[in-house]
Amino acid sequence: MELVVCIIDDDAFYAKALKHNIERNPDYKSFVFDSAQEFFNQDLVVPDAITLDFNIPNEDCELTLTQSIKRWPDTPVLVISAQENISTAVNLLQKGAYDYLEKNSEVHNRLLNNLKNIEKSVDLNRKVKSLQKTIERKFNFKKSIKGSSPKLQKVFERMNKAIQTNITVSIYGETGTGKELVAKAIHYNSNRSKHPMVSLNVAAIPNELLESELFGHEKGAYTGAYASRKGRLEEANGGSIFLDEIAEMNLATQAKLLRVLQEREITPLGGNRSVKLDVRILVATHKDLASEVEKGNFRQDLYYRLLGLPIHLPPLRERPSDILILSRFFMDEFCKENGLDRIKLSEESKMKLVSYTYPGNVRELKAIVELAIVMSDGAMIEANDISYVSTQNAKAFINEEKSLRAFNMEIIRHFLDKYDGDVILVANKLGIGKSTIYRMLKEEKMSLHGEALQS
Amino acid sequence: MEKRYNLEKLESLSGGDANFIKQMVELFLNESESNCVRFEEYQKTNDYDAMRALAHKIKPTIDLMGLHPTLEEVSQLKDAAEEGTDLERISDLVGRVNQGIRGATEDLKRDF
CATH class of the missing domain: 3.40.50.300 (P-loop containing nucleotide triphosphate hydrolases)
Structure with missing residues (x-):
């Protein structure tokens, strides 16, 4: 994870030493500023951490610290001073400094330890922000x-x-x-x-x-x-x-x-x-x-x-115009999650999807679409890739309150589709005469394969 | 003759990067003489605030470049300048600090 550190120090020699020390970790990048003014006047670098020399000429360290916290509230500021002064250190820590380091032989190790800890919290903050954005996107209701x-x-x-x-x-x-x-x-x-x-x-x-x-x-x-x-x-x-x-x-x-x-x-x-x-x-x-x-x-x-x-x-059956929009959404999501190419719906499969009543509503549609992708050849979902397995199908079917004739016709159509228009087989399955099937199809002006016949 | 500098700390910080050490020595050499001149000027003009600030600023550099006797003298100079009363001692310390810096500069120029 890249960590950007801004060094505010007018001492070119010491700033270079700090920069070198920081960049010994290849994930850390540092930028040196001669003065706090130069630092605040730029907007190219957004710091993850700041090292601030306590004795920058003509500038007040406490004021710089306050300004920095105001501008980047989540960015830790490490004050580095050439002399140890307990009361100054306590005061700066109370004002929000992350740590107070003395420019002695320990400073470089202490700085790296601090940066390690900062790196962990920056990483955590980035993850939290990213999750927050994901949640906001996910629940943006449009x-x-x-x-x-x-x-x-x-x-x-x-x-x-x-x-x-x-x-x-x-x-x-x-x-x-x-x-x-x-x-x-x-x-x-x-x-x-x-x-x-x-x-x-x-x-x-x-x-x-x-x-x-x-x-x-x-x-x-x-x-x-x-x-x-x-x-x-x-x-x-x-x-x-x-x-x-x-x-x-x-x-x-x-x-x-x-x-x-x-x-x-x-x-x-x-x-x-x-x-x-x-x-x-x-x-x-x-x-x-x-x-x-x-x-x-x-x-x-x-x-x-x-x-x-x-x-x-x-319920989904009361908004059939949304079925294909939802199907497309679930297909894209499933393909993305599983690293698959975008898949299409054949015209027949679209017809099949919109003609179903979905007793399990959107949840059921999602399951049907995902199963269809798995069953398909990977490029196009065909009608026979779509299967309805809901236990509530029969109940939902009856709940539609159609006439007995309409129910009969729907059952016959279902079996004819299933057995590829084989009237004899369908008649045997349903225990009716094949002439009954032909008569009903004729009355409904339908072909064996479900197409409307010219009158 | 014993060297008037010691790069142990700088070498430890360099992580074996010889180029970094060279650059740091160059930076020191570029600034060392002007710092000595500034001490002398501040002494002439009795500007002890500026003298204290400069002594404070160069302390970490002196430490990193391993000018060990000079480091203690720079600290003493900083304290004396802060008080600004014992002019004889200040004069003596400016002389010793500058002698230490110039001596190390001489050695570094010879070695690099």
């Missing part, structure tokens, strides 16, 4: 939530409203519609983005552990509580918490959560200390919470407190 359908545009409008305030957000949608993605996008685009985003799937935590998970506990609060532990709400303090599958929360925990939301503070189980809470709440469920209230499964008072700004995520 980029991460793909689609251009009017229904999705309405979701974006709601999300835009949500990021401008701290209002509680309730997200509704079938499984696989991207509820958590929406919650994270709201958090990372809000003014809480630099604070924690904590996600908790209520359905995944056993009831008896849920309270401890949410509110934390003190040591000895219950059998097995060997150490104190912060709850997820406290972990999210200053940021946001996303409670997925909120409808699965038991009534006792609901009552406690309601109290926490009302009082805006929590008391860990078995403890006396209370912790002030400033947490943005985002909840999601695939169930209809209002009907859960009617059934007595969900507290009405908590329902109203959590309702906030509701966002309904449409």
